[in-house]
Amino acid sequence: MVWGMRWGVAGLGAAMMVLPMLAQQAAGDASGSAGAPVVTLKDAIARAEANEPTFAAAIADSKVAGQDRWIARTGLLPNAVYHNQAIYTQSGGAAGAGNPKFIAGNGVHEYMSQAVVNETAGLAGVADVRRADAAAARAKAELEVARRGLVAAVTGLYFGALAADEKLAIAEQAHTEAAGFAGLTGKREEAREAAHADVVKAQLAEQQRERELREAKLGAEKAHLELGVLLFADPRSAYTLAGAEAASELPLKEAVAAEAARTNPELKSALAGLQVSQADVLGARAAYLPELGLNFTYGIDAPQFAVNGADKLSNLGYSASATLDLPVWDWLATRSRVKQSVIRRDAAKVALTAAQRRVIAQLDETYSEAAAARDELASLDRSVETAAESLRLTKMRYAEGEGTVFEVVDAENSYVDAENARQDGRVRYQVARAELETLEGSL
DSSP states (O other): OOOOSOOOHHHHHHHHHHHHHHHHHHHHHHHTOTTSOEEOHHHHHHHHHHHOHHHHHHHHHHHHHHHHHHHHHHTTSOEEEEEEEEEEOOBOOSTTTTSBSSTTOSSSEEEEEEEEEEEEEOHHHHHHHHHHHHHHHHHHHHHHHHHHHHHHHHHHHHHHHHHHHHHHHHHHHHHHHHHHHHHHHHHHHHTTSSOHHHHHHHHHHHHHHHHHHHHHHHHHHHHHHHHHHHHOSSTTOOOEEOOOOOOOOOOOHHHHHHHHHHHOHHHHHHHHHHHHHHHHHHHHHGGGSOEEEEEEEEEEEESSSSSBOTTSOBOEEEEEEEEEEOOOOOTTHHHHHHHHHHHHHHHHHHHHHHHHHHHHHHHHHHHHHHHHHHHHHHHHHHHHHHHHHHHHHHHHHHHTTSSOHHHHHHHHHHHHHHHHHHHHHHHHHHHHHHHHHHHHTOO
16 A cells, blocks of 8 residues: 555545554565465474474484384394304324314314204393383383474464564554655645654654664564574575464363373373383392293204215204303392482482473463463454554644644554564464463374
8 A cells, every 4th residue: 555645634544444454464465475385384393393303313212212122022032043163173183083182172073054042031131121112102202292392493483483574564564654654744844834843753753664674674584584494405495474373262271281191291201211210120120030041953063064974874953951040149239230220210200290290380381371362462452453543543633733743653653562562462372372282282
């Protein structure tokens, strides 16, 4: 809209009625620029999850923990190897031809080609599996913690960038309005209806609006760059934001509390940490118990690498053994390891109770913040309406010669401040609402 230089009472009224809508119109024009992708909040979160290195590290840790869990489970199962070996031992000479000099040698030539199966049974293997299961659960919970932290960061940047765009539109219209008012004072000075001081004051206000416009452009550019770092390979890539959807009403606090207690990843991580420490205690105490080793070997262990020997007898055979190791004395090292694991377990219990308290406090704080931001946003909407009406009436009075230029400039400042405060209030409410949805697990 072009603001004319001729100001009448009727024209002032019509202009002030459409002024609050100009910022939204300018933002809509910007979002429709050709060639730039339109990014919604969900798109922004998905792009950030693919680009953010800390979140990528959390994904890797979770996958590694899953592999550790598989490795620990395979430790309970028998393992098999195919063993091949050829040994030459110096002969005992002519008197002892065919006998090796080393008593450990079974012959001058010895060939082994055997399938070997080993199994070790003990409480330590069970403890390792429990620990790996708990560690995998903790890594999964930490991944969700990292995801929620990333969502919070993206949400703040996304709504901050939207607010920066809105503030830029407000600054552009305020500058246009100030320029129009400066033209009006010039017209009135020429008509000898206003003093030159009015023109000077209006020009100063216009210059201030011009500086604010430059700052708003800089703020919008910085906001888009900060968000672009998480979204694109080149943060300078052009994009527009889809805008914020109308936020739904706040859910009941009891429903949010139930979902938060069920899905809270920090609580799950602390609980898994306690389970890891309990598995460590079990593993340390396993050193007090005997360990059973089983071995089965089948194949060749003969002076010829052949199925049948020189005497036409089969070289194939098997052997089996069982070993039972009983711990007797280790200079109380096992007792110290048990004490260490118990100390860590007690600390994990404290961490779990602290996490439970944090969940309760975080829920109350977030819900109260969202409720307060919702109520304040309604008040800010009324302030904008009041400031717009005050500016309209003040300019009407000035056009009729009843008001002063200082009153007009003050009304303009009040309107711009009210609009900017409303944008900040919207960001506050949208971020608080998104955090509440994150606690519920729906975002």
